[in-house]
Amino acid sequence: MNGKTKKRTSLPQLTKQLMAIDDRLAGCMHCGLCQAVCPVYGVTLKEADVSRGKIVLLENLAYELLKDADGVGEKLDRCLLCGSCRSNCPSGVDTVEIFLHARRLITDYRGLGKIKKTVFRFILPHPGLMSFFVAFSGRFQRFFRRKANKSMGTFEFPILRPFAGKRHFQPLATKSFSAEYGKINTSAGKSGIKVAFFPGCVPDKLFVRIAQASMKAFEKNGVGVFMPGSLVCCGIPNLVSGDYVSFKRLVKTNLGLLKKAEFDYLVSPCATCVSSIKENWFRYRDDFTDDERRQIEEIHGKAMDITAFLIDVLNVEFKTSGSETCKRRVTYHDSCHLKKTLGIYAQPRNILKNLSGLEFVEMPEADRCCGSGGSFTLTQHKLANQIGQRKRNCVVSINPDIVAAACPACMLQLMDMLSQNGDSVEVKHVVELYADSLGR
Ligand code: SF4
């Protein structure tokens, strides 16, 4: 055990807590079918990286922790929590739930690192502070960035190398969406529907154009919108790092802000937020007060990804295709959270196939993970890059003008991978392309 390790839970306590997942571990028959779909194993070919290997590790966790607690944490961190193994498991083992639970136990045992503690407990819960950082970084970014790929308009930030390697980013926003719009409360129009809009941290602070496109889609379809000015993160970064305390605090803050509002659906353009709200908030609902649990159950039924909302609820109509002779080729990347967690894959394709001026082309391995996985790209940068290269090769193999996605985290990874290879492919959210088709 190195000096960084800080025990918060004793080993006997931990062993007792582990018994809670014993029956779920026993569901694994060690068939190894998860190997074929695991993006991490696909690169490393190491048994320890696939879910079967991790399950074996967890079966002997108490012993392994005594041997090398930090090593156990590192092995569990080499996972994108993409759910590919879960959706391909013949025994129906909920690997994602098992790994989340294990990360929580291990964080309780080892403690949380200083950087994560600061971000999760002091920055994420304070949207005002986040907006200040966005405004500050956006204003002074020109002093810290270097042009990376001219045709894609991306930059490298050498100052971020210790955390993010040589990633390529789009320019930072100078004002967050929530700082620009403040509180929103508009009445339902011709649709008779009102939504609570949950933009998500990346569309709020980085890809502001996605949040703006969502607002345009609501407005043009006569959908009323409610957005309290200060929604906080959905909590997924905290949960995947095992910091359940701050995850719960963020959920409680969001529940408080949404409590008195009346809305038919809660809609987000971020697949990760929707899956976190529908799956993770709901999974841990019994740890909240009775009122909060009821609210979580209600939101669970109302939370929707924006592409599913446009197709399944609004049943939007598309302008019939004109006589364009020169259509732009668009392909689509399935976010793991959208397809594997929420089962949504037809709706975004339906939109793209019906937009005039676009020719939809399916890429190979469209639903293979892009290697993003939130903080995975920061903690496992080399692996994330290797996984992302395979996705980039699939994208460029069909020579598209645009690659569309419905998850801003995937968009960051796609943009980085394409830009680093000197490609020139636009990376767009499906709702942006839809909003473009609506005119002014
Ligand atoms: S596919 Fe499922 S049952 Fe088979 S080894 Fe992987 S987790 Fe276990």
Ligand code: SF4
């Ligand atoms: S969740 Fe994804 S990365 Fe993690 S073990 Fe399963 S397939 Fe591999």
